[in-house]
Amino acid sequence: MSVVNYGTREITCKIVYYGPGRSGKTTNLQHVYSQLPEERKGKMVSLATETDRTLFFDFLPLDLGTISGFATRFQLYTVPGQVYYAATRKLVLQGVDGVVFVADSQSRQLAENIESLQDLHANLADEGLDPRTIPLVMQYNKRDLPAAEISSVDALDEILNFRGVPHYSAAAISGKGVFETLRSISTLVLARLSAPAAKGS
Amino acid sequence: MAKKPEKQAEEESGEFADFLADVSKEIAQRVESLDKRATPAATEKKKTPIVADAGIIVEWPNVADRMIEEIR
Numbered sequence: 001m002s003v004v005n006y007g008t009r010e011i012t013c014k015i016v017y018y019g020p021g022r023s024g025k026t027t028n029l030q031h032v033y034s035q036l037p038e039e040r041k042g043k044m045v046s047l048a049t050e051t052d053r054t055l056f057f058d059f060l061p062l063d064l065g066t067i068s069g070f071a072t073r074f075q076l077y078t079v080p081g082q083v084y085y086a087a088t089r090k091l092v093l094q095g096v097d098g099v100v101f102v103a104d105s106q107s108r109q110l111a112e113n114i115e116s117l118q119d120l121h122a123n124l125a126d127e128g129l130d131p132r133t134i135p136l137v138m139q140y141n142k143r144d145l146p147a148a149e150i151s152s153v154d155a156l157d158e159i160l161n162f163r164g165v166p167h168y169s170a171a172a173i174s175g176k177g178v179f180e181t182l183r184s185i186s187t188l189v190l191a192r193l194s195a196p197a198a199k200g201s
Numbered sequence: 202m203a204k205k206p207e208k209q210a211e212e213e214s215g216e217f218a219d220f221l222a223d224v225s226k227e228i229a230q231r232v233e234s235l236d237k238r239a240t241p242a243a244t245e246k247k248k249t250p251i252v253a254d255a256g257i258i259v260e261w262p263n264v265a266d267r268m269i270e271e272i273r
Contacts, residue, residue, distance in 0.1 A: 004235070011228065035217045067225045068232040074224075179216040186224050193231040 003097055004070070004193045011072045013189045014095055015182075018120050019102035020112035021081030024141040027172040028102060029060045029076055032182060035175075036062075056080065057092050074186065081116065090123050098135035098189040099124075100181055102172075103160055105142045105150040110159065117160055135188035136165045139181045144171035 004011050017025040026046065033044045045059040062074040079089040101120065103113045121131040138161050140153055153169055161167055166184045170177025 004231075032217075035215055037217065040217075064221060064224060067228045070228065070232065072224070072228060175216070179220050183220050183223050186220075187227055190224070190227045190231055193228075193235060 003189065009070050011067070011070045011190075011193075012075065013073070013097045013186065014075045014077065015098045015100065015185055015189065016092055016096045017076065017078040017100045017102055018089070018093075018116065019081060019141075020104055020109060020116040021083075023081060023102045023104040023109070023113075023116075024170070024172040025078040025081065025102045026058050028100070028139070028141075028170075028178050028181070029058050029078055031172055031175045031178040032062070032076065033060055035179070056088055076182075083115070083119075086119070086123075089119065090126060093123050093127055093129075096124075096127075096129070096134070097192070098137075098185045100137050100139055100185050101160070102139045102141050102170075103156060105140050105153075105156060106145065107149060107151045110151060113156075113160055132163065135185060135192065136163065137181055137185040137188065138165055138167040139170050139172075139177065140167060141170045141172050141177075143169045144174065144176070 003013060017028055019025050029044065029046075033041070040063060042061050042063065057080060058076075058078040060076040062076060064072040064074065066072070077092050079085070079092045099120065101117060103117075124131045124134060138157070140156050142150065143153075153167070157167055166188075168177045168181045168184065170181060172178050
């Protein structure tokens, strides 16, 4: 996906929230949506099952208006976390500019975090994207749970964050850490604005 | 050029406004640096052909490009 298009004076960034099922990806988007001023609220598209699990994906378009002469849009997506929705995750990753990996801090979810991270790397590689260089931010969610139930941030970082990318503690259900994470991934994505797109590419 | 988004951010409040202000600042910086890089290339293309000796044009491809551009 083109990040900056000089021809049409547009900047479009696609950010995907990735992670295991029930780690809080949709909750992140819901918090962002809840903070949008009324006049900026578009439609958040969310397809959930009866038990509130994301069935397909969530999509939140963020129209930031004209910035430095460029119409700027961020598109936030989540993927369904459950293992059997592999095809959907691949589809959502197409054209991604940056990834937020939402890890579940609960100790018993560590294996799921690792599995999801491996799945992310495999799917990025399938899309021709280098998992070692694509803008990535780690979010360790559910830090509001009792200390006995969650792994320490250092432990999570050591196991999951081998690239040493920025990481954030969060309790997305109350909004803590949500915008810090979004700001961080946005900065990383925008830092990759390097060359003007010649003809709409 | 970044004045407009700053104004927008001022008019809004809360976490989103902070986010918008930061993103606007980042984009303004990036666009500025890209413009700087893009400008020399653009001017270089329209440079007058180098004349080695009076009346002898040595860079025919450049001249041809300019002629085509002017015909357009």
